[in-house]
Amino acid sequence: MRLLWNKFAQRLSDSGQKIMATYMQINDPVLQDDGFTIKLELPNEGSKVDFDNNKLDLLGYLRGKLHNHDIVVETHVNEVVEKKYAFTPEERYEKLKAINPALEILRKTFDLDI
Template sequence: MLLMWNKFAQRLSDSGQKIMATYMQINDPVLAEDGVTLNLELPNEGSKVDFDRSKNELIGYLRGKLHNHDIVIETHVNEEVSKKHAFTPQEKYERLKAINPTIELLRKTFDLDI
């Protein structure tokens, strides 16, 4: 199943349908215990809508190649918890310090305020 999935993604990519190919390659689909349901996790609701709109051709391809006309693809959104934004100067400084700890040395060297 995974081999056919990847072949179809490559075929889409070669024909210029790069967005759909990218959605297919974000995560490998997981075959459910029932043997006919493929579960695919996508990063956001927009990609889910785009994928669901275009998945009929993929389902037809998989059904034909795998000789299983009961195949269904279910998409699930797995969004990370939204990131906390830094608003105050202290929060911004702490965020920069987390990215590059040497900023503390710079602050001390030049006796800078936050």
């Protein structure tokens, strides 16, 4: 199911529908124990509404490829999932420094600006 999910997301991205592809790749979808329900967590209500309005093509693709016409995709909003993006140079530096603390040593050693 995840393989087909990712293939469809890539297909959307290649055809220019990058927003829908991004929604599909924010979190991994989870197939519930019933074998019919796929749950996807999205970061806010706006993305949930947008995804729900555009999921018919996804459902048709998954139902056809998986030979399971009872599949449904449920979306849930989880505000914690929302990613923070670094826009200013200082924010980018802090994000990189969190990933690799040795960056601060490098900056001090060579007396670099942020």
